[in-house]
Amino acid sequence: MTNPGWGGTASEGTPPPQPRCVHHPDRPTALSCTRCGRPACPDCLCAASVGHQCVDCVAAGQRDVPQARTVAGAPVRTQLPTPLLTYVLIAVNVLIFAVTAVQSRSVMDNHIASPLFLDWVLWGPAVAAGEFSRIVTSGFLHIGLMHLAVNMFALYVIGRDTEMVLGRARYLAVYVIALLGGSASVLMLDPLIPTAGASGAIFGLLGAQAVILLRLKRSPMPVLAVIAINVIISVTIPGISLWGHMGGLVAGAAATAALLYVPGAVGARDRKSAGTAGWFALGGVGLLTLVVTAAAVAAI
Incomplete structure (x- = not known):
């Protein structure tokens, strides 16, 4: 009798081998990616x-999606953002105040007997004699606990939003330029009065917020009202440096305006060229601030 061929041979009845996951060759899988068609196990899908x-x-698709950015070019974080740099600045100011308080053995009169305070405070004759570091270090000193508390609260409130919009690097640059602007104004207009405090830089952040609101086509009136109130306080209360506040305000606003408006004015069409133009403009404002500072020191 002949074989009718039912079921074929043993080799013909063996099913073909199952595909293996491209990332886990030891895992057979019947699944595949709907985009590239490669076999993949459930853990890789x-x-x-x-x-x-x-x-x-999935990773390739995420790279293809443009990163959302703020008006200043800083990346927008979907999770709760942390204004890390603002917290660091507050911590540095508090730490330096603590050192002066320990040295003077007083939290209210920490400026009287603290060697650190005496070496860092902004005083025109000392700067003219070559102690240029005072131009920056004075922005981290405070006279008494109340002075520190008011400035750090203002930095906490104003700095967080400004840092989120500008991004950490730009925010730090604006802060430093505002600090230098406040010192330059004091050296030019009131060099014989010892001056200390972060309020010049904080006023610069107020100016930055006003410019940001204008760039977003929103009303800057709430920020301008705060600035006006603080100017009145600076004029009416003795011992507050009006020129330090005004210098910081102008420098901070100018630095932020350079970041936000110059790229569009020069026709920058992509993010990279806009970022480069903004940084060059910011550097120009910083250089101008240094020139004004040098002129003020030379005139003492």
Whole structure:
């Protein structure tokens, strides 16, 4: 009798080998990526709008999506953002105040017998004699606990939003330029009065916020009202440096305006060229601030 061929041979009845996951060759799988078609195990697949995609295709798709950015070019973080630099600045100011308080053995009269305070305070004759570091270090000194508390609260309130919009690097640059602007104004208009405090830089952040609101086509009136109130306080209360505040305000506003407006004015069309133009403009404001400072020191 002949074989009718039912079922074929033993080799013909063996099913073909199952595909293996591209990332885990030891795992057979019947699944595949709907985008690239490669086999993938359940651990290497992610749900997509249609079917499932492998981790490689998901990562490639995320790279193709442009990063959302603020008006200043800083990345927008979807999770709760942390104004890290603002917290660091507050910590540095508090730490330096603590050192002066320990040296003077007083939290209210920490400026009287503290060697650090005497070496860092902004005083025109000392700067003219070559102690240029006072131009920066004076912005981290405070006279008494109340002075520190008011300035750090203002920095906490104003600095957080400004840092989120500008990004940490730009925010730090604006802060330093505002600090230098406040010192330059004091050296030019009131060099014989010892001056200390972060309020010049904080006024610069107020100016930065006003410019940001204008760039976003929103009303800057709330910020301008705060500035006006603080100017009145600076004029009416003795011992407050009006020129330090005004110098910081102008420098901070100018630095932020350079960041936000110059790229559009020079026709920058992509993010990279806009960022470069903004940094060059910011550097120009910083250089001008240094020139004004040098002129003020030379005139003492």
